[in-house]
Amino acid sequence: MALRIIIGLVLTVIAAVIAGRRLWWLVRLGRTGQPAPERVASLREHPGQGAETQVTQVIGQRKLLQWSVxxxxxxxxxxxxxxxxxxxxxxxxxxxxxxxxIPLIGTWAWVGFLEDLFAVAVLVGIITFAIIRLRNNPRREGRSSRFAGSHTGAAWIVLLGIFLVIATLLIYRGAQINTGDFPYPKGAFASQIVGHWLHPLGAANMGIETTFVLLQLAVILAFGIFVTYSKHLHIAIAPLNVLFARRPNGLGPLEPMRSGGKVLDFEEADPDEDVFGIGKIEDLSWKGMLDLATCTECGRCQSQCPAYYTGKPLSPKMIILELRDHAFAKAPYLLADSDDARAALPDAVKAEAERPIVGDEEAHGVIHPDELWSCTNCGACVEECPVDIEHIDHITGMRRHQVLVESAFPAEAATMLKNLENKGNPWGMGENKRLEWIAELDFEVPVVDGPIGDEVEYLFWVGCAGALEDRAKKTTKAIAQLLHTAGVSFAVLGPAEACTGDPARRMGNEFVYSMLAQQNIETLNEAGVKKIVASCPHCFNTIAREYPQLGGNYEVMHHTQLLARLVADGRLTPVSPIEEKITYHDPCFLGRHNRVFTAPREIMEQVPGVRAQEMHRCKERGFCCGAGGARMWMEERIGKRINTERIDEALGTDPDTISTGCPFCLVMLGDAVAAKKGSGEAKESLEVVDVAQLLVRSVQVPATVGAAAPVPDTAPEEPAAGTAEADGPAPE
Ligand code: SF4
Ligand code: SF4
Incomplete structure (x- = not known):
């Protein structure tokens, strides 16, 4: 007995020292990151949400259970x-x-039953994992395996470790039954079966019990040490990462730029002193560092990423793993407490410390520029990640540093940025062009000139595409027509409207974004605007969820939400049948980022004759059109075009029409359909339209309005001069 105690305690002390040293090292590494007081403050302000995610996501395994097996x-x-x-x-x-x-409960039959039930459940779980890993073997499946790039060897060691934990447990319990030392007279069914197998060994059960109790502890302790050195660290820190995640999630608005935990003030900031995005690994906040350490390498994010899916070099999983590997390799440098200590480090560590965070093969960067600039900010990775890793924040952080400090970004996007700065729209068109669509209507649309007063209920935020891009202008006219028909009082800013700044912000140019945002907020506040309806999901997301960071607070709706409400209230009545099979494409910034899934579908349901057909990837799992993250303004040179992939999926439903709710999706999908028509893969009659265009076709327009109303048609038009297509850097 004494030997048993000594061996058990010595093993425990050794394991505690090894694991404790490693955990302390990880804590010190995390503390080299920037402060993130906003995460602590958010938890203090919303303790209920923090508790809710621990219950539903950690204990309830909510996100993991979305992948059933x-x-x-x-x-x-x-x-x-x-x-x-x-x-x-x-x-x-x-x-x-x-x-x-165990005192009190330690002899209850149901406790013994539960222990054995879950021991068997764990065995079933790891056998399932083993089968999943064999079927998704990256060596055989290549890039399409979600485990491609993951450390698969460590995963097999862990599966073996878990198996040994359960095997040693059942063997020592079975032996205990035969020695008469087992505390549960009934209930522990699996232990009883093992005890039955061991029974013929007679007195040897005494030795088996001692050996396997010690083996059980040894395996658990070895497993505990291995966890701290592997991706299975998530067992310990995933609850923390979920606790300090953004609320409600890492989608929707981007975080403001921070340095030392404080929001960066561009007028006072100094690029030599302040942190400008992520230019080195220690520019990540401690929460960012925690993200890196928490990744389970499950590859769910990678499997849903449109860039990865279409053959681009970007994988959200690999972004996290590459940053993590770099952080660990640079750690001795970061943790050295003096210049002398740093000078004494091995050359490999010093070389790692010198690596740029973003750089091509020649620069030996941690992240290749092609990875960084392939991201569409679609949010599929953030949506899928079971441990709430915030990939978009990391990608944006690196983009911010590249744009603001290094001036290194795809050359074709430079024109867009210049146009935003000089003309307030990405195409560089004159501000009066924003009024041209109004002239094509047969009713007045008030243009704000001073305070709008109570008689105007909604400010219709038209957006740059909605005002300047020919295909998107048809949506704008349809919305205006419908609001007019429903008797909704609305006005537009016209020439006073400038780009919300979304493309600049998503590209990493926070400076241009804040300039445009502040200008717009000033305009909106001077006009006394309270309620806004936006036709572009990017504008919708920016005004509703990012402008409050700069003091712009408004009640913002997307046009599909307002139109669905007007239909539900009987103020718009779709009557003319549209006998078509229609598949709806969820814009990422409307659906996944802002959870508007039902309003556009409700509108389509109300249109007589429409037969809605969902694509396989829809709603939370919708597949990007390829335009987000300022990708609209960059060439897509690598892999299959994302919009082509999306249209291939849409064509699988054999649609007569593809509908959407975003001007950029409209353009991207329209371009892909045009190409498919050119190659004979799509029927000539196939259209891509906004849901508002469908509705306006069906709505009973009052004779006085409808007779002369130029109901927008959907025939393709030449792009306006100065659009992406005309300027060269065409998205498609
Ligand atoms: S946001 Fe979308 S494109 Fe970017 S890494 Fe995540 S899944 Fe890929
Ligand atoms: S980032 Fe999240 S989803 Fe992606 S591999 Fe890591 S844990 Fe899985």
Missing amino acids: PGIAHALTFWGFIVLILTIIEAYGDLFSRHFA
């Missing part, structure tokens, strides 16, 4: 280990007394 396997393993904490207590108790039982 691996989700159930993970949940069984996770819940199993929670229950099996009881067996670890029992194993330690057994070191000191063969007859140990």
